[in-house]
Amino acid sequence: MRLLKIVATVGPANYDYNVIRKMVASGTDAFRINMSHGDQKQWEDFIDLINKASNELGIKVTKIADLEGPRVRLGNFEPVKIQQGQNLVLRYENSKIDGIPVDNKVFFSSIEQGDKILIDDGKVSAEVEIVEKDSAEVRIIEGDLLEPRKGVVLAGKEFDMPPITDKDLNDMKFIAAKDFDYVMVSFVRNSKHIDIVREALKKQGANNIGLLAKIETPSGVKNIDEISEAADGIVVARGDLGMHFPLEQLPMIQKKIIESARRKLKPVILATEIFMSMIERPVPSRGEISDVYKAVEEGVDGFLVTSETSIGKYPVQVIIWLSRVIQEAQKHITPNRIEISDISDARIAKGVVDLANDIGAEIVSYATTIDMSRFIAGFRPSKPIYTGVSEESVAKKLNIFYGIKPLIVGQSNNEEEGLKVTESYLRKEGVLGAGDTVIETARSLEENSFIIKVKQLM
Template sequence: MRLLKIIATVGPSNYDYNVIRKMIATGTDAFRINMSHGDQKQWEDFINLINKASNELGITVTKIADLEGPRVRLGNFDPIKIQQGQNLVLKYENSKVDGIPIDNRVFFSSIEQGDKVLIDDGKVSVEIETVEKDSAEVRVIEGDVLEPRKGVVIAGKEFDMPPITDKDVNDMKFIASKDFDYVMVSFVRNSKHIDIIRETLKKQGADNIGLLAKIETPSGVKNIDEISESADGIVVARGDLGMHFPLEVLPMIQKRIIESARKKLKPVILATEIFMSMVERPVPSRGEISDVYKALEEGVDGFLVTSETSIGKYPVQVIIWLSRVIQEAQKHIIPNKIDISDISEAKIAKGVVDLANDIGAEILSYATTIDMSRLISGFRPSKPIYTGAPSESIAKKLNIFWGVKPIIVGLSNNEEEGLNLTENYLKKEGIIGTGDTVIEAARSIDQNSFIVKVKQLL
């Protein structure tokens, strides 16, 4: 049984009910709607497709909204081919200068002669030669097709911009009106950024949505421990990180971010170029498969595929291959252990996992909140954590955690009743039976105590 989770991005390649249905049937645990692209009509269409397919299949699927955040982008223009050594003019889109438009004036107040500017995740790079108030002359270092609305980054620098934009606030109104389970927060620089987003959502009546902090900038890496403490989960956004740091140091940065999230027992998702070759090919590369093995060893909860499923030619095959590789990797790789000396309540969860692994027991939990299953998940048991959930909302939040298999059993009067409901469901489905050893764990409804018991089923 696959323990790591798969989050797929929606887009033109899966804007179809049959494709979404196949993606769920073959292993997609969650879908990401990237609010940097499309509009509310398209986003709502995807929500309806996901809900219809998941309900028809009877599979719990988590929905994640990804806020665009304070990003500088190219403006609108017809795609053009540029070549190495060519000179170009970049200009503020509202100025009357001829050139390639940039949508934010902060770009021109941030650049200096000699700066390297990366466009479209580094596919195109230019060097600044001269700077004016609303324009800059640049020399092309790496050429390719330059396309509109692509992201722009100054290597080694961060734009001095507010943590959320007017567009983000408007998008959060949409998020609050729909049944999203998580919001990915882009360009998180510190814990205050998370607090601002949480408060904004709360004002919209959406205070139960989980927040996943995307670590994409030097500030985010520097402040990763406080961000891990404040957020509900972490996303290692290797695309933007790769435009701020030398590529050769990215593996160590990835390792540090994952370790920080795991020490706080928060889910951590690895994103960008998981199976990037599958945008054009029906199979992943050997290097990509090795990358998945390494990430499993580091202890990620799952993977976020982006272009592979949103614009790639083989969105369903991406899910099939990723699920297949994860299941094989689990047979051979044990995630690195973590130190939890500063989280006393987590020691109970660690004891559950250690005992279950030692005696080969199944783990059952009942989630009065997501906490008990989150704590158990944080120690990466070798078997699934079958978790009874009182509601669909809690089940969907649990669905991105390592190994958690949420089961909606309904609201119970106490944790004992919840565990009994979960056990009875698993017996009925033939997942557990006579002679099996199970460890049952739950946190009390008042959150003041834990219940843990070991039993052999008769």
């Protein structure tokens, strides 16, 4: 069984039920709806497609909304090809100046002569030569096709913007109404950012939604430990990180972020350019495969594919190939271990994993909340963690954690009964049988105690 999880992005390439269904059948654990693109009608269509495929196949799929956040973007214009050495005028979109529109005035109050501007994940770069109140003249360093609504970044600088925009607040109403499991929070700079978004979602009625902090700015990297503590999970957003830091530093920054999340026993997902070559090709490159192997070794919970499935030519093949590579990597690589957390529950979870690995036991747990299972997942057992849960919402939250296979077994009177029902379910499905060695574990919050049983099934 594949232990690491796959999150796929929806978009024009999979705006079709048959494609979504094949992606679910091929191993997609979660779908991300990027609220930087499309509108609520399209997002609702995708939710319907995902739910239909999930119900038809009997596979619970996690739904993740990705807030656009305080991003500066180009405005609307006809795509234009630009060349190296060309001069170009960028203008505030509400001004009457000729040039390429930019949607946020903070851009023009932030830039200075000599600044380097990166557009569309760095496909286009330029140097600022002249700065005016609502415009700037720039010289193109790297040219390409300049397209509308692409992101604009100042290398080494961060725009002084509030963590939530009016658009985000409006999108939160949609999120609250549509039963999302997680929200990705863009451009997280500190733990207060997470607190602000969590409170805003609660005001819209989304009280139990998980928050995944996207780390993509220098402040986010600097404050990674406090962000890992406040958030419910971390996304290593290599695209924007690569526009703020020298590219040769990214592997160590990636390692630092992953280690911080793992120390807090929070799920960590690696994003951007996982199998980027598959936008145009039906197979990944050798370098991309090696990149996945390295991330498995570093101990990520899973991978987020973005353009590969949203606009690429081979969205289903991306899932098939990524699943295939992960499963092969698992045969040869043991994820790096982490320092023991000072949380007492985590120490017990580590003991469960160590014992299971030593004796080759299957791990069966029962959970009413995600905590005990996530602690076990945090220590990266070599086998799946079969976790019985009472509610679908808990199952879909656990679905992005390393190794956890959530099973909806219904409400039980207590943890002992929950473990019996979960074991019975696994026997019925043929996952467990006579002769198997099993460690069964559960956490009783009412009695403040643990159940840990080692047994050989008869």
